[in-house]
Amino acid sequence: MKKYISLLLLLLSTTFFAQQKRLVTSIDTTKNKIGAEFKLTIKTDVDTLSKVVFPKLKNIGALEVIRSYPIDTVKNNDRYELIKKYGLTQFDSGKYSIPSVKIMINNKPYYSDSLKVEVANVVVDTLKQKMYDIKDIVPVENTIGDWWKYLLAIVIIAGIGALVYWFVKKQQKKKIEEEVYKTPIEKATNLLNSLEKKELWQKGEIKSYYSELTDIARNYIEEAIEIPAMESTTSELIAGLRAASVKKKMTVTQETIENLERVLKQADLVKFAKSKPVEYEITEDRNKIQKAILTLDNAIPVEVEIEEDTLLNEAQKQKQIQIQLKKKRNKRIAITVASVLFLLLATTAYFVATKGFTYVKDNVLGHPTKELLESEWVKSEYGNPGIVIETPKVLKRIDLTKSLPKNGMALIKEMNSFAYGSVLDNFYLLVSTYKYKQDSTAVDLKKSMEVSLQALESQGAQNMIVKQEDFQTPEGVTGIKGYGTFTRINEGTRSSEKLYYELLLFSQDGGLQQIMIFHEEGDLYANEISERVLNSVELKQVSK
Incomplete structure (x- = not known):
């Protein structure tokens, strides 16, 4: 019985450990300084139909997650290798344990290995380390941009x-009435109707109402009877009206003139003495003005003239x-x-x-490259061995297997390519890493440079000028740089375009790391982008 139990436990433990083998856990270093980054890497190998969920974490144990890197996917035949990285840090010295992280694969939990790390104090020796003055305040870059201007x-x-x-409409409005109304009486009648529609006195604006009402009457008298009514006082207006009626032989009753005078004096009281007539008085004054205007118009002698304009009907007039x-x-x-x-x-x-x-x-x-230069840049790691680079946009994974010859693909064990734009655009950025099946301490970079340039020629580059020089990253990784110009036929316009290119190649751990940029020659913004991208290149030196 004990043998059966032991056998069962052995099978269970074997199954458990076999299950755990689906996750591979690693960390870039087990000892770091306070505030420095530990990079925790979790890899899993699954088929193409599997669903894998990596958790979003703010802390893993006592360590803070300062960055959750995007999941990197590597295809191996009919399977995928998913690589997830977490950037961890701690601001207190000591020894810490990174606990297991739960990963869900097809709704089943799997756990990463726990690891031990040590956070050490930063030792400052003032005898060996030179002390410097505090630097001036550095102005912050304007991230808002100039769009608001x-x-x-x-x-x-x-x-x-x-x-x-x-302003033009207001000036025209002063003249439109004179052009629309053919006679003073027509104008006065329409203005009286418009005044009633405004409902000024109903809204409590009695002073404005009387002002417009008397202005209509004065304006009519000035235009029709030709006396300076707008500039005269009430007394002067009435005296002038009496004199004009005699001169022009107008038949005007004394009642009409008295009613007009009464309304004008009422308006003066409203405007200057703040008098407030009641509703029926306002209505009577309006009727008196209208009746006075009609009476005056009928009293003016009219010479009948047959004109073509008088034969226009109302529809033609409108x-x-x-x-x-x-x-x-x-x-x-x-x-x-x-x-x-x-x-x-x-x-x-x-x-x-x-x-x-x-x-x-x-x-x-x-300008497209100006907008690209002023966009929010991102810093990411691509490929294996990793290339850390800063770009205006996140590079997208692309498949270059079809563009390489079959005999070349037979030598490649692993290939990762990421790009912005396409080879037909006027700005193109490509980051690629290759690992070869045969173990080798170094790759012939000059030969690789020739192959890369030949591939560019096969995609339409002509009249290529090639210059080469050594290149070294700040970390001390050396490589070569190829640069120059080439022409390309624009398929849309059938005209030739001259492009400038830069190509960096590095060889590490039996593999090849490549960065290529090309853009229109003379594009100052693209030149700035290229310079910033190439200055940001970081390659982790692989130990040999």
Whole structure:
């Protein structure tokens, strides 16, 4: 019985450990300084249908997760190797244990190995370490960008355009009545109707109501009877009206003139003595003004003239009014557009004179590589052996197996390629790493450079000029750099384009690391991007 139990326990333990073998746990170093990063790596090998979930963690044991790296996927035939990395740190010295991390594979839990790490104090020896003064404050980079300046300029120009439109419309409004109304009585009648629609006195604006009411009457008398009614006092107006009625042989009753005088005096009291007539008085005053205007108009002797305009019917008259209004509206729009265009041209001319045409073109019309340069850059690690590099955008994994010859693919054990853009674009960035099946201490970089350039030629590069020089990263990893120019036929325009390229190659651990950039020659923004990208290259020196 004991033998059976022992056998059963042995089988269970074997199954358990076999199950745990699906996860491989490693760490880049077991001893680090305070605040430095431990990079915990968890690998799992699964088939293409498996679902793997790595947890999102803020802490693993006593260590803080300062960065959760993207999952790297490596395809091996019909299986995938998933690689997940966590950046850990601790700000207190001591020895710590990194506990197991639970990984769900097809809804089943699997656990990584626990590891021991040590965090050491940073020893500062003032006798050996030179002391320096405190540095000045470093200005923070402007991450907001200049987009708000362009938005403000658009708002200001639109505001000026709206102001010009409003001003022109207001000026035209003063003249439109004279053009629309053919006679003073027609104008006065329409203005009285418009005044009633405003409902000023019903809203408590009695002073405004009486002011407009008497202005309509005064304006009619000045235009129809030709006396200076708008500039006269009430007494002067009534005296002038009596004299004009005699001169023009107008049949005007004493009652009509007295009613008009009474309303004008009532208006004076409202405007200057703050008098407030009641509702029925306001209605009576309005009726008196209307009746006085009609009576005066009927009393004016009229010479009958047969004109072509008097034969127009009402429909034709309204049509003419609409045509006039449309012309006025089109004129306002034309003046507004012309003003805005003038402002744009003046502003553009100023910036061209002070900043240059290229500056205006790139900042107003936009420039693709300028926008790329001013975007939020990211720093990531790609491939195996890893290449740490800073780029304007995250590089996307691509498959280059079809572009390589079959005899070349037979020598490759593992290949990872990541890119931004395509070989047909005017800016292209490629990061690739290769591991070969045959173990070798070094790869012939010059031969690899020739192969890479030949591959570029096979994709359309012509008239290639090649220069080479040694290149060394800040970590001391040496390689070679190829650079120069080539031409390419633009399939859309069938014209040739001249491009500038840079190619870096490194050989480590029997593999090859490659970084390639090309862009339009003379593109200053692309030159800045290339320089920043290549200056950021970090390669971990692989121990031999």
